[in-house]
Amino acid sequence: MFLFSVLMFFVFACVGAWLLLFPAGRDLMTQSASAIGRRLEQRLRRDCQQGTRQASALGRGARGGAGSAWRFVQRRYPLILAASVLMTVPPLLALMLSGRDMLGGYDGVGHVTNDQVADLLKGEQLVAPAPLPPTTFTTAEVTLVRPMLDSANRNWQLLDPDFSQRMLLVFRIMKERHGYDMAILEGYRSPERQNSLAAAGSSVTNAKAFQSYHQFGLAADCAFLRDGKLVISEKDPWAMRGYRLYGEVAESVGLTWGGRWTMMDFGHTELRVPGTVRK
Template sequence: MFLFSVLMFFLFACVAAWLALFPAGREVVVLSMAAAVRRIGQQMRDGCLAGGRQAATAGRGAGAGLMQVLRFLRRRYLLILSATVLLTVPTMLALALSGRGMLGGYDSDSRAINEQVTELLKGELLALPAPLPPPAFTTAEVTLVRPMLDGANRNWQLLDPEFAQRLLLVFKIMKEAHGYDMAILEGYRSPERQNALAAAGPGVTNAKAFQSYHQFGLAADCAFLRNGKLVISEKDPWTMRGYRLYGEAAEAAGLRWGGRWTMMDFGHTELRVAGMARK
């Protein structure tokens, strides 16, 4: 449906350009419309004559009205053409996309999961890390990067169990293989909070309620701990190295990493589940 809408827009734009650039084309269209109006007017007049004087008067009035409309269209065709494009094309695109949530393109994942990670996931359940004190999430450095973090939910129990185990495995790899301690900034996110974040602007998120895996407990935003303090800033070389390693470990565990998106979100990972967008 989307491709059809794009094709229709392309054809419409070609016709509009042809009319705008070629006076002969416009003349042909206008003359054709005038001939059609005259034929209609003649038929109406003939019918009116057969039906009586009152009908004839109405027919002449209608014909005159049509001619006035035609003259107006001829004088203002460029303005009307532009307005038509502006009014119809966005509506067509919105209708084409209205049935698709942000999750629609995320249902399938053909990436192979690291076999060693797969075996580890079959083992015993990993323990949850100790929660950080609330003031750790409201420091000046953290608030500068994530100003609405104080209202975030960090309860591991609200995450999908499979996703939580994969994320815990990533934390384990980051600690044991690379020396990075990690903490979750936000896990499950209510639809109300999702809409509030979306209202804050595209710099925060483009996803509205139920257009994010956060609403299904299948996504989390994470950051690093250094000397007991959260470090989020991408300007820190140590942090950026950690994000790259974090992305590699997350993808090896079968997760999607936000660092590969156009609107990069280095601390974000999610588990994409087939059919979730249709639930």
Template structure:
């Protein structure tokens, strides 16, 4: 449709310009006709490449989407079929300012922890995993970061590969389809991988997340044990 509209607008603009420059009472000379057509052709040729790039550019889609993902865990499947799951009470802000937390997750205090900004399907799956971790394994969990703006993603990438390898729109966080989570013990966040209790929890968390149809960052070469994402929806940059 756009391919038809834009040329039509261009032709109309050329016709109007012709009438303004050369009213019917004053016929243009051959030289004026050539100059006008040359100018119009130059404008058309200049505008065509950007237009074609815009129209023919392939959609940028994050890889490995699978719309057939179904929870493999019966408990998780049952939870997702029931009433809408509700996020746990948020931790006090000071919990995210602790020195050990900042050491493990720089700039975490700036993170967005609003469950409403996550994809609804992903949020429900993640809450079902939280439920399994609490009822089956005795681990309380907290959301460290959900949605992440492109600007924040760029800041994290600029901080170094030990923080993030992904640039803006290269992460599922920008689409509300990823989250970073950790454990809560005695009211404090436990993120450290040196804690044997936490490491056991991460393994159980990864198993539950995968059973819920999500991707777990613990499988990656650069492991991100608290990270999960849902690849069931097309996300465009």
């Protein structure tokens, strides 16, 4: 019905534009209306010949009134046509759109992703996990993938409180629902460190100081723990499955996942706040 109403509106608009822009169209409509008027007048005359003088007078008066009305319509028909379209089509469209079938997937009730998100919205304050030993981040496997990770900051207290709670919720869901233990690799990042990483090349980052949400405590890089060791490599099928789940969970709590970027960063998530990052 919606498509039909849109089609009818398009037809009316085309006819209106044709009448307004092309004199030939107006002449055709005028001639057709005049022919119809003449036929009606002839029929009225035949019918009125059998009536009384009073009926004939009334008939002549009616024809005179109809003629006056018709002449008014002929002089003002573009305006009348446009007004008719504007007055009839929008209510018809509104009537069509008001049907329940147009929003069949919406029942007017807000939904949250799961019970844990609902708990967060109710004000539950999650607690940051205990820090891991520094040697966890300096193994040969980790250094091969993230060579500058030993100087990264992993203090949860330096993160934005809202972002921190969302990240802790992601960690909980990943553990309880998917069996993945997670660890933060880097959270807050100073402007000096951001410039140092940018100087290392585009394979590390393209963002300079204050062009990253890390400088505002609104971003974090994370990885998985397996048997007490960090697993960052994207070549590990278990880790890649975790990254996909991690992206889904992060997006479900309103975070942006780096795995959808052109230069994919599977462990990165951020809470985007308009006007925060410098262009």
